[in-house]
Amino acid sequence: MNTDGDSVTNSSKFAEFKDLTAEELKCKANEYFKRKEYEDAIELYSMAIEKDSNNAILYGNRSFAYLKTECFGYAFTDASRAIEIDKNYIKGYYRRAEAQMANGRFKQALKDFETVVKFCPNDRDAKIKCQECKKIVNQKAFEKAISVDTLKRSVAESIDFESMTIDDTYDGPKIVDGKITKEFVEELLDTFKEEKRLHRKYAYKLILDARELFSKSKTLVDIEIPKGKKFTVCGDIHGQFYDLLNIFKLNGYPSEDNPYLFNGDVVDRGSFSVECILVLFAFKILYPNHLFIARGNHESETMNKIFGFEGEVKEKYSKQMYDLFTEVFECLPLAHCLNKKILVMHGGLFSKDNIKLDDIRNFDRFRQPPEDGLMCDILWSDPMPAEGRQPSKRGVGCQFGPDITENFLKLNNLDYIIRSHEVKDNGYEVAHGGKCITVFSAPNYCDRMGNLGAFINFNGGDELIPKYTTFKEVPHPDKKPMCYSSNLFSMM
Structure with missing residues (x-):
């Protein structure tokens, strides 16, 4: 649960897994993730990435684990790396949108949600999130437009x-x-x-x-x-x-x-x-x-x-x-x-x-x-x-x-x-x-x-x-x- 710094890989805790393949390590990591032991899952995904650094799924899975521990910067980096490896890896765009959104970067998140909807037009969850994100972006643009040259009145002063x-x-x-x-x-x-x-x-x-x-x-x-x-x-x-x-x-x-x-x-x-x-x-x-x-x-x-x-x-x-x-x-x-x-x-x-x-x-x-x-x-x-x-x-x-x-x-x-x-x-x-x-x-x-x-x-x-x-x-x-x-x- 302590998320200070980068994940330390190959710790003594998982020494017994050091000879496993990347795929085997991924399966072990998935088990920890399902048990909500996200820090351990991150460590095992990291060990898998050391063995297979061009596997988009490994980065995508670790990105999801980072989201669960609120390491949104790391989640963004991993999702971006997954997309760099495989531009058709849709979960990468989804994870990156989540990371951007968590830090209030709605315009950037919207672009990734739109990509997900384009590739998966029947994904109801993605469509809802894309629509909601678009509403927020439009609302912020409207608020910015009407605030120009307008002196903002205190809410406190408007309360009767x-x-x-x-x-x-x-x-x-x-x-x-x-x-x-x-x-x-x-x-x-x-x-x-x-x-x-x-x-x-x-x-x-x-x-x-x-x-x-x-x-x-x-x-x-x-x-x-x-x-x-x-x-x-x-x-x-x-x-x-x-x-x-x-x-x-x-x-x-x-x-x-x-x-x-x-x-x-x-x-x-x-x-x-x-x-x-x-x-x-x-x-x-x-x-x-x-x-x-x-x-x-x-x-x-x-x-x-x-x-x-x-x-x-x-x-x-x-x-x-x-x-x-x-x-x-x-x-x-x-x-x-x-x-x-x-x-x-x-x-x-x-x-x-x-x-x-x-x-x-x-x-x-x-x-x-x-x-x-x-x-x-x-x-x-x-x-x-x-x-x-x-x-x-x-x-x-x-x-x-x-x-x-x-x-x-x-x-x-x-x-x-x-x-x-x-x-x-x-x-x-x-x-x-x-x-x-x-x-x-x-x-x-x-x-x-x-x-x-x-x-x-x-x-x-x-x-x-x-x-x-x-x-x-x-x-x-x-x-x-x-x-x-x-x-x-x-x-x-």
Whole structure:
């Protein structure tokens, strides 16, 4: 499950298979793939490719396995290699379209889907995905056309909050005198636990108030943890609301004595993203200086369109509310610095040297993430064991080695970095000689990965020594991950 760097072939684990033919290795890899042991399947496909480097099917199969592990950059490269070997290998175009689509490159994905439909006109699945992809491309072109020379009006300014009426039959939590109280938040948690909805007027209130708070935040937020005081860092939640409740059960609710930092990717994938983000917004309003949320790569329009959050908000509330969430996500800080010693951000370090903390502080974050540069790297990059830098396995951002981490820390007088962004078997991973920590808080990610979740506790002081708590998934209502995504993204 740890997907740092390139696959290592011919490991001792598969030494017994080293004399098998490429075809035999492919069959073994297929067995691992069927059991959803994707990392092992990748390794065996790689061993087969070493024996037969001009076999399009091997690259196509490995591309599919990379898609399952969210290594979309590697998946694209393998699919392209398969097409290069055999221009008539239709699955290569299909896999490449999936990889392009996962990174929001819809125009490129559309070309490959059109190729699949041309060769397989009776493939109903391909036709549906091609049509859906074309709709998105046309929609984006239309939005771009009408935005020229037009001053974009804030969604928040267009909301007529006061005119929203509340039916007498509504029996959920209520905001009295415009103030979020502890009692309101506790009732909100119980309401969501029972799969009931918060009235849209109160949901809008939470989002608008959160927008006001985050818009005043710095791009890099400095947090001081007093000596002997507790502080908790959580990684990706990904819409797994019942696992979020379990974190609170294990570690306590956010409060002035129990502050939290949620390090991005609160939404998408899991089908209770609305519940997750509204609860965290409520705690943010209640404890503005003790609940922090960083932006992740999934707090963006492109990812929300692909991985379910947009569809979920539209289903549970409205398109207008989704557009308001988009505005709030553009206000979220990109990074947090704990006691001037630990930098916490969602993805990782940078594609170029000599980036200083002031570069982050001075960055204009109020936008959708670009495809390269400082903001892209913060949201998308990953560590790797090898020295130096490599192109990202995801196709966005970069991979950075222990020397890159060491140089960045020295330049900025930091002790280590904490990031999230990647599934880890144990919920966390310590890499780069203890200088790069990954924490991931969505156990059994997407109901299929079997990983533990984790969070990190600190006691404030001169030395912030991390203490890790790991936990398993808890039961949740029968809603599959990404159940609000369109047919186009069902393979993801």
